[in-house]
Amino acid sequence: MHISTDIWIWIAAILTLCIYSFLYKDNPFYKFAEHLLVGVSAGYFFVIYFWNLVVPNLLTPLKTGFGTLFSGGGFTGDLAALVPGILGLIILTRLIPKIAWMSRWAIGFYFGAFQGIIITGYMQAYILAQIYGTFMKGADPVFSIAYFGNFFGDPSWGKVLLAVSGPLMIVGVICTLTYFFFSTEHKGFVGGVAKIGIVFLMIGFGASFGYTVMARVSLLIGRLQFLLRDWLGIIS
Amino acid sequence: MNLYEKFLHIDRRYIFIFVALGVIIPLIWPLGLAVTTSPPVENVYKAIEELEPGTPVLVSVDYDPSTQPELSPMTVAVLRHCFYRDLPVIITVLHPGGPGLALEISDRISKEMGATYGEDYVFLGYKVGGSAVILSMGQDFQVSFPADYFNTPIDDIPLMKNVRNYNDVGLVITMSGSTYPEVWVAYAHERYGQKIAAGVTAVMAADYYPFLQTGQLVGLIGGLKGAAEYEKLIERPDDGLKGMDAQTIVHLFVVLMILLGNLAFFFVKRAKKREAA
Helix, strand or coil: CCCCCCHHHHHHHHHHHHHHHHHCCCCHHHHHHHHHHHHHHHHHHHHHHHHHHHHHHHHHHHHHHHHHHHCCCCCCHHHHHHHHHHHHHHHHHHHCHHHHHHHHHHHHHHHHHHHHHHHHHHHHHHHHHHHHHHHEECCEECCCHHHHHHHHHCCCHHHHHHHHHHHHHHHHHHHHHHHCCCCCCCCHHHHHHHHHHHHHHHHHHHHHHHHHHHHHHHHHHHHHHHHHHHHCCCCC | CCHHHHHHCCCHHHHHHHHHHHHHHHHHCCCCCCCCCCHHHHHHHHHHHCCCCCCCEEEEEECCHHHHHHHHHHHHHHHHHHHHCCCCEEEEECCCCCHHHHHHHHHHHHHHHCCCECCCEEEEEECCCCHHHHHHHHHCHHHHCCECCCCCEHHHCHHHHHCCCHHHCCEEEEEECCCHHHHHHHHHHHHHCCCEEEEECHHHHHHHHHHHHCCCCCEEEEHHHHHHHHHHHCCCCCHHHHHHHHHHHHHHHHHHHHHHHHHHHHHHHHHHHHHHC
């Protein structure tokens, strides 16, 4: 056992214990650590964004642009940074109720530009490629009678999975989409299909829940590895 | 109150104690339980194995300390694998909380593996913009990263002399605790045809399986289990494999609690029905 002599390790360890003390009940130590985290995070992100966003994309080009302008070099492209700079300042008008409407210009510009950038990429990645992937894997179809023929000719687990997984996926996609189709009342045939969709959804949620448990336990393992190794030196 | 009712109203702090013991005991006295590898993780390994030595790999550290216990072990394992295979590594960060983590890991692993900065790896640092940065790297790295993290112009870095855009990069691996893999797929893969692999937290892993089916991701490392699998594949055990005993014990405990909780619920319900009758 080699307890750390590093002051920062001790601070991190004590703050970790303060946070975990909430598991017993809410207390001032937890509140202190929670508020410290929020404050430090806000300060950290402000500094990061200022030096990585505001300085290189706004202040530096403006400094260069105005420097050139006032030394007689005329207007340069650097001064174009004024446009996003002014739009950014306009967003702050939300703090003044009388002229808060002006902020909509900047928000509208941002929404329009962002939609223009993402629509094509996301349409391809999320809609077209996924529709293709529902029916095809590479150049091969996910569902083929030949897969069943191969299985019955020479049965094996791999072949039965190959034969069954494709149709199962297609049925799952159609049934799940039917569940989210609200223009028709979920009765009769549509209701039955939607109910099968719920089964697929529940299986999906179950898989996600299992993964979520694993994720949360992993975070606990990480913290306890820190406490037992870096702080107390009990494990290697 | 009978035994079943008592179980349904058990103080949750007892459960916390058992979970804590389930993690602490295997960490101190490892059980050495077996870890098997899965195709999504094997595919990331194969994608790196198939690259010719000297082919640059871009590792994007797109996470912050809140997901560090899951994502750092896999980042470390992937960096070690790249250095074993003599693949130069370009490290970028698209998450504002990531630069410190990326710097610490790259420093530590490069020293351990004897990798030289500027030749075997380069750290380009953090850039604001997400999708815009990914798009611009498809044209020219110089646009988004004119200099590395230490303000050295990338033209002066030997590794970057032959790297202009994605055409010169063999594989992109994004380590992410949020939706960055989707952005990499939408822009770097769909627009430029770049091969993408992802290392994600376990919470997100189920969401990315459809991208494996379509081939938009060549492989996926999911959570601490994925990191442990990768450590097994490169035969270099570390935090991932060390944590798997605890992971297994706690999972068994959670499954047991779910089963007992449901049994107790139904027994109590049946007893109440009988009483009412």
